[in-house]
Amino acid sequence: MSDILRPAMESRAWPFEEARKILDRLGGGGPTGLPGKGHVLFETGYGPSGLPHIGTFAEVARTTMVRHAFARLSAIPTRLIAFSDDMDGLRRVPDNIPNREMLAEHLGKPLTAIPDPFGTHESFGHHNNARLKGFLDEFGFDYSFESATECYRSGRFDEALLNVLRHYDEITEVILPTLGPERRATYSPFLPVCPRSGRVLQAPVIARDGDAGTITYEDEDGGTHEVPVTGGHCKLQWKADWAMRWVALGVDYEMSGKDLIESVKLSGRICRILGAKPPEGFTYELFLDENGEKISKSRGNGLAVEEWLRYAPAQSLSLFMYLSPRKAKRLYFDIIPRHVDDYLSHVAKFARQEVPERLANPAWHIHDGAPPQEEARLSFAILLNLASVCNTEDRAVLWGFVSRYLPEATPESAPVLDSLVGHAINYYRDIVKPAKSYRKANEMERSALSDLAGALEALPAGAGAEDIQAQVYEVGKRHPFGDLKSWFRALYEILLGQTHGPRMGSFFVLYGLGETVALIRRAIEGEDLAG
């Protein structure tokens, strides 16, 4: 590690700059810099409103990059918490979810107190948590899951909650000036969970008892109730909640989108009131769609993680997340191939670089310092083109053409390349194929096609690409095409639905001679080949 420490301390790559912020923060923490809890804690948080999305991936991927960088600067162990706000009250019924009527009856209750509309988990909150964990596991992220409900109910937050109660007035003074008049009237950092209805209430708090650890609130019917602030009987309102959690868990680092700048400030002030130092923060920019407008889940613009992963490996998405996190970047379909190829070239460059350059190489951050050895050697752009030209959804056929170019490569020896082949085929199937336009053969072309089918059938079973190519060529010369270029173009347009294509001899061998003849016969019959 000693040979990497100095360059890591000097690296300008943003994860190292962030990691050094954490190191500075620990500066006063004793001779070793080791915090009392024995480790450095990174946190990422998830709202209850929905399913994991590309922003979730972004936050965990980026936080993990900082965590990896930190590990090069310090021997202090690190942990990453994925915290779910599953005790938040359900505000509105999400779209695209079954049993919406059922959910509507439970508005306002903590997510973990609402039946699972999918019927697969203990509660809606548990269901969402499972989705979150499944999502993170899919990428192999290292994290510890924490549930707000469990933290509140188990008493883990109790001490910090009593701390909030003791500083009730100071905290309220911080929040009140930022609120509109209506909300100001009923504001309290504590939101009692109504014992009768089970809902999280925004009720006026009319009395509180610091010694007993209780608050007294007034419900809608005018009745007053005294409840403990501990043990899950109250939940904290958002900004106070965030601050309390930082204190209770000892969070050292948490990044957030720039839409939360105001919250970070206020929660930071509350955190100090509670006697703790707010975590180091990092504000990242939001993602824009193709037209430069903010991506929002409700509008459905932008790109889903699943879409990206359908057409490209996850590492290319990680690359996108690594690059310029402080810049509002456009995230849409067309940028995918470019990121794949940039990723591949960063990996290829890595092997030839010295340590300082490696630390600035995105591949270092994507792979925690150890990028794969395999070089793809074929760009993704070329593969996409190839898939389109070869007119195939069959990996084996595409590999036939790849091997022609890289004779020693096989799906087994080149797994990275093989995965690119798979993605290229998805691209072909979804994007290229639907755009195909097959045209019917005219009288003269039908005659030529018939001639070709006969010539192919007359060939011996093991005929090679060159023999077939020669037959195609000879047939073309026997018919009045003017030049051979027109003959080949006609073949592409009629048989493949595109104006360009592969070398016919090679293609027919890979496609299969029998299948080829059948295809030609169908074209002669005037069948629609687009299926």
Next chain:
RNA sequence: GCGCCCGUAGUUCAGCCAGGUAGAACAGCGGACUCUUAAUCCGCGUGUCGUAGGUUCGAAUCCUACCGGGCGUACCA
């Protein structure tokens, strides 16, 4: 109003933090392989670096103002 981000080749962007002859990819154009094709090879970029000032021997890069585009600045999380 306040705060932040962006404005560099046809397109998408890098370069700006530590000032020193304007870059990449794609698209486009021209040529080669004379058995088409391009998945190959070769060649081709003066673009007011948003505008105007300032600092400097020297500014895409630093400072100021302005213009244009985007977002935040209620509530909720």
